[in-house]
Amino acid sequence: MRVDLFDFDLPQERIALRPVRPRDAARMLVVRGSEAPFEDRGVLDLPDLLEPCDVLVFNDTRVIPAQLEGRRAGGEAKIGATLHKRIDLRRWQAFIRNAKRVKEGDQLVFGGGVTAIAERRHGDGSMTLMFEGDEPVEILLDRAGTMPLPPYIAQKRGVDEQDQADYQTMFAREDGAVAAPTASLHFTDRLVEALDARGVKRETLTLHVGAGTFLPVKADDTNDHQMHAEFGRIDVATASRINAARAAGGRVIAVGTTSLRLLESAAEADGTLREFAADTDIFITPGYQFRVVDGLMTNFHLPKSTLVMLVSALMGRERMLDAYVHAIAQGYRFYSYGDSSLLLP
Template identity: 45%
Template sequence: MDIEQFDFDLPERLIAQTPLKDRTSSRMMAINRSEERIEHQHFYNITSYLKSGDCLVLNDTKVLPARLYGVKEDTGAKMEVLLLHQQEGDRWETLVKPAKKVKEGTRISFGDGKLVAECIGMKEHGGRILQFHYEGIFLEVLESLGEMPLPPYIKEQLPDRDRYQTVYAKEEGSAAAPTAGLHFTHELLEELQQKGVQIAYITLHVGLGTFRPVSADTVEDHDMHAEFYTMSEETAAQLNQVRAEGGRIISVGTTSTRTLETIARDYGQFQAVSGWTDIFIYPPYEFKAIDGLITNFHLPKSTLIMLVSAFAGKELTMEAYRKAVEEEYRFFSFGDAMFIE
């Protein structure tokens, strides 16, 4: 399948640079797949689309302040490091810029030596394995030196770093936010629960795949980077019961979707398990886990718009995106939402 089938014209002015003050006031495009109906709402109206017996599945990963700025110890050259995932102990897979200056044995100092990284392994696309040296607790050191790893298309500074976290973020380890969840507040989640909507949590730590564009000419030739996920016994039992009772499973975000579909594919039901997934969902794909999807508006020709196209149908998805541009919806991480049922 040609990658160009997932292209569309996106004016740069529609890329949201800053989050709205009220998380729930984002606009929401509601799509009914069976009726091929598109409605324009606000996110706080999600309550009228969800019903008792439904279960929202949220990704509770927490974004690390994973972007570090330092200098090479030998030359003083400026370096940028993005932590992707923890391999073992203080050894991390990272992206380094400029990567060509970092070979095995290179040492990078951050915060006048408060944190030092030594390159112990090389990977493609600027990837480096770094061993960190410090005194104290790593996450506390990172909190004092690191910055939120906002996507490259966001040029504005973010004064409140919590605005790039979901209100239910809990499990440290992500290199990017599961942005579909940014629209929820504690109050909205409580309102949904009072209506009889269940809430379940899974974890997928967003990694390198988020930062890798699709460079292949055809969809089938793209390789997805693996990301770590986990589902608890409580969540597995909850979701199996929802399914048995005929309730709908509504995935919040493509990260939750990939986790749920990986487990359903591998085990035939929901199961307490941890592992790595490189599942790549694109049309045609038979969904085994979800009945609905909440997501943001994604980059042209991205793996994310391919996943949405697999769920809503490619023609309906591309029509929805045309309407989103026409109606001037806000795109990407701090942008508006889409609800597909």
Template identity: 45%
Template sequence: MKKSDFYFDLPERLIAQHPLEQRDASRLLVLNRADGSVTHRHFRDLIEYVQPGDCIVFNNSRVIPARLMGHAVGRTTPIEVLLLTDKGDGLWECLTRPGRKTREGVELTFGDGMLTATVEKVQPDGNRLIRFHYEGIFLEILDQLGTMPLPPYIKEKLEDQERYQTVYSKTPGSAAAPTAGLHFTDEMLDALQNKGVKLAFVTLHVGLGTFRPVKEEEITDHVMHSEFYMMDEATAEQINSTRKAGGKIWAVGTTASRTLETIADEDGLVRAQSGWTDIFIYPGYRFKAVDHLVTNFHLPESTLMMLISAFASREMVMEAYRQAIEQEYRFFSFGDSMLLY
């Protein structure tokens, strides 16, 4: 299967530059996988589709202010560092710009020396392994010095940083938001529970590899990035009891989907665990754990387009996207939502 099979032409005006004032006021395109029919609703209508006894699985990872601006010690040229993956003991995998200014051994400083760092290794893909030196709590320093790493297609300034967090975000560690969950409000979560729906939470720290373009024309040649995930005993029990009772498992976002499909056995049952996943889901994959999927609209030729095309079919998804463009849905991180039902 070719990368170009997942291409579509998107007018730039449809790329959402800011979130709507009310999270659940976004539009919801409902794709019925049984017959390919499309219905146009609003996100708050999602509650009508979820049944008592179902379980919705959310990714509770929280975005960290991962973009740092500093410079090399003794220099004045600005250097941007984007934190990607925590390797432990102050060591992070990072993107840097300009790369030529961050060779191995370069010493960096941020915030008048509040935070310093050493470039320890330049990896084959160009990412840097950088060790940070500081006193106190690293995340508190990031809160002071860092900014939210919004995707490059968002050109407008985000006034309220919490709008790039889900209302249920809990565990810091993502370089990008699990954006399918941005539409949920506390009131919606309460309404779902009052309807008899179980709410379960996994953690998958979203890396920017999710958004990197697929370069190979044959998609099977693409090498997927790894992301860290966690599922606790309580969540595993909620999912397994739902499955055994005949309820449906809903995944909010491709990150929750990848976590569930990484952990699930052939019967869709899961167990508490943590680790790294590089699962790459594309057409031909058989889903084991996810029955219904809530997701945003994705970039052309992305691994996320390939995942949802595996969940429905490429033809159904491309037709749904054609209708979304025709109806002028808002696209990408701050855009509208889609239910594959």
């Protein structure tokens, strides 16, 4: 499909630069089927919109301080690195700013005495960085890195200490993401307690979101776009409980596109979920037949992005573009720190 079919006009003032407080005070647009009226609700209404047999599936990845600023050793040129995907204990694949100034074998010097060797350049322009020294890379990043906020936020106001808390979900447990699973940012203890009281089940999986989620689609046709691979894991027990919930008539509601992509990556043709521990580069566009997921809670996404294509696959392209027009007209806040939507085909 043509990528420009997923374009829409978004006023800059609709882009949220800070989350609402408390987190669960965000608005939520409910989109049902193909013809039902749009419902302007709030995130706190979620328990009333779900049934006791439904199961919400969260991503428990934790954002690491993956944004590094420094220079090439022996030079003055400023170099930026955004870690994208872990390769092994000391190596990460990273997108490099000012990459033309970096050659394979160069040493890069970051803050806090942290150094890395640019080992190999990849076809997509990223590089493998090998961090020097004996300290775990996680410690080095805590010393030298900053929270990798999306460019549409960082370029407008920068990154500050408050983002250390704001850009992390209450479910964050497993280090490895360089972008937050932002649909989960709306959840609080009181919302979880209300969901539990309603009888809604909760499950977690892990998909380490990579920096590729911020990259624009440069191809003119969706068939020519290649997703960056991200590592995901669903254990046997979690898969079994989700399968049991579906067999009992419950709906599987993914909280965030990352949860949805991993669930569909681990789904068998008959709709059962299997154990999964591997990379996934699944690219969901209109025409995709969903096997496990029955609904999605997600924020509002960038024009012409792979995530707009994903929600269009779930609800229909025209339906989602109409929903976005409604959201803009009604003053919903967009993107990572913005409001939410509940999509129920």
